[in-house]
Amino acid sequence: MMNKLAYLNAMLKKLITLFDNKGFDLSDIKENIDINCLDIDKKMKCDGYHQLTQNNNFDLNRKNNYRYYPNRNIHKIVIDSKIDNGIRAAETLIHELCHAVQYELYGDDCRPHGKEFKAIASSVGLDTRISCTPALPSLEAQIEEWEGELGTYPHPSLMSAGIKASEKNKIWEGVVEIFFNLCGLLWLVVMFASVVIITASIIEYFFPIS
Numbered sequence: 326m327m328n329k330l331a332y333l334n335a336m337l338k339k340l341i342t343l344f345d346n347k348g349f350d351l352s353d354i355k356e357n358i359d360i361n362c363l364d365i366d367k368k369m370k371c372d373g374y375h376q377l378t379q380n381n382n383f384d385l386n387r388k389n390n391y392r393y394y395p396n397r398n399i400h401k402i403v404i405d406s407k408i409d410n411g412i413r414a415a416e417t418l419i420h421e422l423c424h425a426v427q428y429e430l431y432g433d434d435c436r437p438h439g440k441e442f443k444a445i446a447s448s449v450g451l452d453t454r455i456s457c458t459p460a461l462p463s464l465e466a467q468i469e470e471w472e473g474e475l476g477t478y479p480h481p482s483l484m485s486a487g488i489k490a491s492e493k494n495k496i497w498e499g500v501v502e503i504f505f506n507l508c509g510l511l512w513l514v515v516m517f518a519s520v521v522i523i524t525a526s527i528i529e530y531f532f533p534i535s
C-alpha cells in the first residue's frame with residue numbers, strides 16, 4: 326500500500342493536468358514542487374529553512390502550508406499528516422498549488438489569499454467563498470474519479486485492516502503448523518504400534534504360549 330506522501334505525489338501528477346486544462350502551465354515548476362506530509366503542529370520544528378525566508382509574505386503556519394524558497398527555487402507544500410480523507414487531502418494540495426501558481430505569476434507582492442489567489446483557486450474549481458476553499462461539486466467528482474484510479478487515501482483504519490489481515494495470516498500459519506505436527510505425531514504412533522504388533526506376532530509365531 327502507498328503511504329500518504331507517495332499518494333500525494335501520484336495525485337500531484339493528476340493535478341498538474343487539471344491546472345494545465347485551466348490555463349496554468351506547471352511544467353516549468355513541477356520538478357521544484359516539494360510535497361511534505363507532516364504533523365502540522367510539529368512542522369515548524371522540522372522545517373530547517375524557516376529562517377531563510379522570514380520576510381516572505383507566505384508564512385508557513387497552521388493556515389498556510391505553502392512556502393517558496395528563492396535560494397533553492399523550491400515550492401514547498403506541507404500537507405497535514407492528520408488528514409485521513411482523500412478529498413480533503415487533494416483539496417489542500419490544490420489550494421497550496423494555487424499559491425505556487427500565484428507566486429509564479431505575481432511573486433510575493435500580493436496577499437497570500439487576496440483577489441489574485443481567489444481568481445486562480447476558483448478557476449480550478451475551489452470554492453473561494455469559504456476560507457478553507459473546499460472543492461466545488463464538479464472538482465470533488467473529479468477527485469473521486471482520481472481516487473478510483475489511485476485507490477483510497479491511506480488512513481489509520483486501512484492500515485490497521487492491513488495489520489489485522491497479516492495477523493490473521495499468522496494465526497492461519499500457526500494452525501497449519503500444528504496440523505502438520507499432529508500428523509507427524511500420529512504417523513510416529515502408527516509406526517510404533519505397527520512395530521509392537523509385528524514384534525508380538527513374531528514372538529507369538531516362534532514361541533506360542535500354549
Ligand SMILES: [Zn+2]
Binds near residue numbers: 388424437
Ligand atoms: Zn493558503
